[in-house]
Amino acid sequence: MLKQILNIVPKKKQKALTFFFIKSLLLNILDLVSIAYLIPIITLLLDKEKFYLILSKIGITSLSISDNSIRIVILFLIIFYIIKNIIYIRFNKKFFNFLYNLSNTLSVRAIKKFINKDFLFYQKQNKGNIINIVMKVTGDFCCKLLHSIILLFCEIIVLFIVVGFLLYFYPKFTLIALLVLGLFSLIIYYKKKSDFNIINTTYNESQTKANSQLINILDGFLEIKSSNNEEYFVNSFDKNNIKLNKVTALLVSSSFNYSKYLEITLIICLGILTYFSFISSSNANIILISTLAALGFKLVPSLSKILNAITHIKSHSYTIKMLNDIHNVEVQKTAMPISEFSSEVSLKNISFDYSVDTQILDTINFKIKPGDFLGITGVSGIGKTTFLYVMMGLVKPTKGKITVDGNLLNNMSFLQFISYVPQQPFLLSGTLLENITMGQTEDEIDYEYINFLFEKLELTEIVNELPEKYLAHIQHDSLRFSGGQKQRISIVRALYSKPKLLILDEATNQQNSPLELRIFEFLKEISEENNMAILSVSHNDNLSHFYSETFILENKKLILLE
Numbered sequence: 010m011l012k013q014i015l016n017i018v019p020k021k022k023q024k025a026l027t028f029f030f031i032k033s034l035l036l037n038i039l040d041l042v043s044i045a046y047l048i049p050i051i052t053l054l055l056d057k058e059k060f061y062l063i064l065s066k067i068g069i070t071s072l073s074i075s076d077n078s079i080r081i082v083i084l085f086l087i088i089f090y091i092i093k094n095i096i097y098i099r100f101n102k103k104f105f106n107f108l109y110n111l112s113n114t115l116s117v118r119a120i121k122k123f124i125n126k127d128f129l130f131y132q133k134q135n136k137g138n139i140i141n142i143v144m145k146v147t148g149d150f151c152c153k154l155l156h157s158i159i160l161l162f163c164e165i166i167v168l169f170i171v172v173g174f175l176l177y178f179y180p181k182f183t184l185i186a187l188l189v190l191g192l193f194s195l196i197i198y199y200k201k202k203s204d205f206n207i208i209n210t211t212y213n214e215s216q217t218k219a220n221s222q223l224i225n226i227l228d229g230f231l232e233i234k235s236s237n238n239e240e241y242f243v244n245s246f247d248k249n250n251i252k253l254n255k256v257t258a259l260l261v262s263s264s265f266n267y268s269k270y271l272e273i274t275l276i277i278c279l280g281i282l283t284y285f286s287f288i289s290s291s292n293a294n295i296i297l298i299s300t301l302a303a304l305g306f307k308l309v310p311s312l313s314k315i316l317n318a319i320t321h322i323k324s325h326s327y328t329i330k331m332l333n334d335i336h337n338v339e340v341q342k343t344a345m346p347i348s349e350f351s352s353e354v355s356l357k358n359i360s361f362d363y364s365v366d367t368q369i370l371d372t373i374n375f376k377i378k379p380g381d382f383l384g385i386t387g388v389s390g391i392g393k394t395t396f397l398y399v400m401m402g403l404v405k406p407t408k409g410k411i412t413v414d415g416n417l418l419n420n421m422s423f424l425q426f427i428s429y430v431p432q433q434p435f436l437l438s439g440t441l442l443e444n445i446t447m448g449q450t451e452d453e454i455d456y457e458y459i460n461f462l463f464e465k466l467e468l469t470e471i472v473n474e475l476p477e478k479y480l481a482h483i484q485h486d487s488l489r490f491s492g493g494q495k496q497r498i499s500i501v502r503a504l505y506s507k508p509k510l511l512i513l514d515e516a517t518n519q520q521n522s523p524l525e526l527r528i529f530e531f532l533k534e535i536s537e538e539n540n541m542a543i544l545s546v547s548h549n550d551n552l553s554h555f556y557s558e559t560f561i562l563e564n565k566k567l568i569l570l571e
């Protein structure tokens with residue numbers, strides 16, 4: 010298990026983790042030392058005479074302690090405690106800062122892994138699961154699992170020291186206490202074992218399901234409304250969310266209650282000890298009682314921390330499996346410096362299937378050159394979008410090769426000189442401007458060109474009506490813009506990056522006919538001016554006069570229409 014955990018923690022952070030472990034251990038030992046100091050002081054304060062008597066028994070006879078020295082010792086003790094606690098506070102601050110920082114590093118890796126994987130991987134992903142990994146699993150792994158493992162090791166070492174000390178001075182009592190506490194811990198462990206498994210599996214499964222149900226509700230608002238069955242969707246969310254909250258309650262209450270169970274056990278031990286007076290020398294009793302009282306301060310929290318740590322480790326072990334391959338970020342490298350697309354993109358004998366028994370494209374040959382305006386048509390579901398995915402470098406053809414300006418495309422990655430406008434326009438959550446400029450800084454933004462494109466796509470009036478203009482905030486899937494307006498905003502976004510090849514996948518099908526024609530007029534104009542190629546997939550025959558060549562996709566083949 011430790012090996013798997015270390016595989017998840019980046020190498021650079023492993024060193025820091027070891028450092029925090031050592032520091033935590035030293036602080037725990039310092040804590041113990043502070044308690045060891047407390048024992049003679051309590052004894053001294055309770056009964057000075059007996060303290061001398063005990064000292065004489067261990068051979069110290071010449072020591073005389075004045076009230077003044079006691080005051081100094083107490084002052085020293087107070088200062089020692091304050092310093093120790095300040096060091097502890099600073100350590101905790103740094104340690105949690107480190108753990109949450111590590112959690113963030115892992116979340117970013119998880120996102121990178123998602124965004125850098127190939128398109129087919131992306132299509133298969135359950136968004137609820139991705140959100141779970143990025144927002145919860147990484148946090149649970151660092152702040153619950155890793156933290157608990159470090160605590161567990163430190164506390165076990167401290168416990169060994171305490172038990173060793175007790176065994177040396179009070180073997181009989183310690184053995185009985187060990188027996189009672191050991192038995193108690195075993196009972197607790199077996200009683201809670203099934204709970205740990207339930208918590209672990211519930212966190213593993215129900216969080217993803219609850220997230221998915223929530224996404225359904227957020228994204229499917231209108232669909233759910235029209236089904237008139239809101240109750241069903243809320244209940245589906247509730248069913249998983251309640252499971253999560255139940256196990257969290259179990260986990261939190263266990264954490265709180267361990268120390269209470271331990272206190273009961275300790276009190277019983279102390280009671281038995283006092284009642285039967287295990288040791289013959291009455292002088293030593295006061296030392297023993299004060300030792301136990303002082304150790305009780307350390308022992309109870311220490312044991313309670315151990316039980317807590319075990320609970321958290323067992324309950325969050327699911328995170329290891331989920332983050333197992335987090336570092337396998339396959340950044341999709343381009344096999345060649347992406348060519349400028351100065352002469353042609355060529356597809357030779359391309360075949361493609363999503364699975365063995367469903368071939369979509371069969372031995373297709375196709376070429377597009379700068380300045381071309383080509384059209385593709387074909388019945389619904391025949392594979393037009395799939396063909397575009399292959400052409401853009403998003404999915405790897407099963408057979409055949411793609412070349413750009415004669416250079417073979419080896420590794421699949423989105424070809425940078427292409428802008429793609431999909432059937433369903435997607436507006437990001439952000440301002441209208443951010444939706445166009447897609448991450449450009451203020452200095453880089455070409456407002457003049459944006460104004461020009463908005464004008465040509467007949468969006469200027471719409472923007473002018475918005476109080477915040479280009480800075481109007483959009484929620485994704487917002488109904489603030491109509492379907493047609495969203496499509497036009499998507500076309501502006503695609504053109505703004507000045508692509509060499511514009512791919513339109515039924516990108517204007519929500520426009521009224523005259524507007525669609527005007528958009529195509531403009532596209533033809535801009536294509537001629539900038540030598541930009543356009544490949545348009547559409548069912549609309551009225552657009553065919555814009556194309557120099559029209560193809561039809563049928564029976565898995567791309568055929569040129571004469």
Ligand SMILES: Nc1ncnc2c1ncn2[C@@H]1O[C@H](COP(=O)(O)OP(=O)(O)OP(=O)(O)O)[C@@H](O)[C@H]1O
Binds near residue numbers: 364388390391392
């Ligand atoms: N990721 C995928 N896994 C398996 N099959 C898929 C996948 N994506 C698409 N398909 C299937 O491939 C076929 C072609 O789909 P595609 O979207 O390319 O058709 P299309 O011609 O663009 O359709 P439309 O005109 O309706 O948009 C469909 O039968 C579809 O179900």
